[in-house]
Amino acid sequence: MILQIQKHIKKATFILIIFTFFLSFDAYAQEEGKCEKALVRCVIDAVSSLPSFSSFYIHIIYCLGGYVFCIKYLKK
Amino acid sequence: MAAAKVSRKLIFSAAFLAVAFYSHLLFLWGREPQKLYLEEVLSIGSLDDDTLFQWVGVIADSNGYIYVTDTMDYSLKKFDARGNLLKKKGQKGQGPGEFMAPRYLGISERFLYVTDQFRPEIQVFDKDLNYIRSILISMPVSDLKVLSDNEIAVATVSMTKSGRIFIFNAKGTIKRELLYSDKKLPLMMDMVSFDFDSQGNLYIAYSYQDKIEKFNPEGKKIWSKKLLKIKRIKKEKIASFEVPTRLVYKDIVLDSSGNLFILGGSFSKNPSCDVYVLSPEGDLLTTLTLPDASHCIYIDIQNFLYSRANEGVTLKKFRMKYIYEKKASSFPNELLIWEKKMSERAIF
Numbered sequence: 001m002i003l004q005i006q007k008h009i010k011k012a013t014f015i016l017i018i019f020t021f022f023l024s025f026d027a028y029a030q031e032e033g034k035c036e037k038a039l040v041r042c043v044i045d046a047v048s049s050l051p052s053f054s055s056f057y058i059h060i061i062y063c064l065g066g067y068v069f070c071i072k073y074l075k076k
Numbered sequence: 077m078a079a080a081k082v083s084r085k086l087i088f089s090a091a092f093l094a095v096a097f098y099s100h101l102l103f104l105w106g107r108e109p110q111k112l113y114l115e116e117v118l119s120i121g122s123l124d125d126d127t128l129f130q131w132v133g134v135i136a137d138s139n140g141y142i143y144v145t146d147t148m149d150y151s152l153k154k155f156d157a158r159g160n161l162l163k164k165k166g167q168k169g170q171g172p173g174e175f176m177a178p179r180y181l182g183i184s185e186r187f188l189y190v191t192d193q194f195r196p197e198i199q200v201f202d203k204d205l206n207y208i209r210s211i212l213i214s215m216p217v218s219d220l221k222v223l224s225d226n227e228i229a230v231a232t233v234s235m236t237k238s239g240r241i242f243i244f245n246a247k248g249t250i251k252r253e254l255l256y257s258d259k260k261l262p263l264m265m266d267m268v269s270f271d272f273d274s275q276g277n278l279y280i281a282y283s284y285q286d287k288i289e290k291f292n293p294e295g296k297k298i299w300s301k302k303l304l305k306i307k308r309i310k311k312e313k314i315a316s317f318e319v320p321t322r323l324v325y326k327d328i329v330l331d332s333s334g335n336l337f338i339l340g341g342s343f344s345k346n347p348s349c350d351v352y353v354l355s356p357e358g359d360l361l362t363t364l365t366l367p368d369a370s371h372c373i374y375i376d377i378q379n380f381l382y383s384r385a386n387e388g389v390t391l392k393k394f395r396m397k398y399i400y401e402k403k404a405s406s407f408p409n410e411l412l413i414w415e416k417k418m419s420e421r422a423i424f
Binding site: 040043061 | 132179193194215216218233234235263264267283312314315316317319321322323326341342347348369371388
């Protein structure tokens with residue numbers, strides 16, 4: 001009986017470790033993609049300023065500026 | 077006669093001791109530091125209070141006052157040397173003295189200069205945080221150093237006019253451009269952090285290349301160094317732009333002796349924590365590690381180092397402690413701890 005319980009505890013621990021690993025990996029991936037997602041959103045917004053090429057260009061420059069700051073501030 | 081002999085002996089002994097002491101000092105001062113440690117002397121803001129929400133820029137004046145941009149609070153804040161908040165200025169907005177995303181700070185004898193991520197200008201404040209004027213800059217600023225009230229050096233994000241530092245006058249007219257790269261590089265690959273020494277030499281740390289460079293005031297390259305031996309920086313295609321996604325160097329600042337402190341990025345052994353200390357000649361003196369990851373470092377005129385903690389909620393101030401190895405044969409394993417307080421005297 002005791003042996004069976006010990007086996008179950010081992011299994012549960014293993015599952016917990018795997019679960020925690022995937023959870024932490026997912027959190028890391030989300031953190032990693034934050035700046036890239038923001039850049040994509042910003043560029044999509046910039047398209048709305050077309051056909052004025054100069055405002056589109058300025059918008060894109062500010063998108064890149066934001067991206068540069070984002071990875072400097074957020075990424076280790 | 078005997079008294080004269082005694083006094084001659086005394087003078088001789090005193091002279092001998094003085095020479096020995098002076099040689100000892102020369103021996104110490106001639107040595108490079110083996111290690112550099114940080115001793116925390118001040119911490120502003122914590123997870124339990126709302127002093128700082130997410131600070132970005134920091135600068136200190138000669139009286140020890142500390143100025144900080146708090147981007148999440150849309151404000152500029154002034155602290156005394158003990159870290160007490162004295163004044164706060166700004167709110168979200170596009171008007172004078174307002175901020176959309178306050179970023180970097182510069183300082184002159186009289187004024188503070190504040191950049192904003194989403195405003196094409198540098199706002200000028202006096203040291204009581206009263207808004208004075210704005211200097212129009214048509215491009216987003218990625219780094220800023222104020223040389224004087226009429227010489228504001230700026231690195232920008234640009235797709236056309238890249239590879240240069242712009243020097244603006246007080247009216248926002250470009251006085252001169254310092255070209256550090258004449259090669260047409262892929263997007264963002266020529267972005268830099270920079271600083272000047274007291275002789276006007278320019279030091280740059282590339283954000284996305286393993287390259288630190290020094291230029292003389294005439295713009296001639298003096299040296300170029302690679303610290304991390306990185307051959308290729310990975311790029312990703314994002315929204316049809318191919319951009320680098322990891323920083324090599326995050327910031328570069330000089331201490332009052334002209335030594336360079338370079339904050340490493342993702343490629344460092346301790347990402348965003350390792351600070352490489354180089355001599356003005358480009359020799360690596362030592363490496364120190366910040367206790368927390370930071371986006372920037374700042375060194376004030378008293379050689380206190382400032383960096384980030386708690387992801388921008390906390391600002392830390394450190395005294396730098398140097399350890400010199402003494403190789404005298406009579407003390408083979410002795411380490412001499414030399415506390416470097418540059419407010420008292422410059423050692424190297």
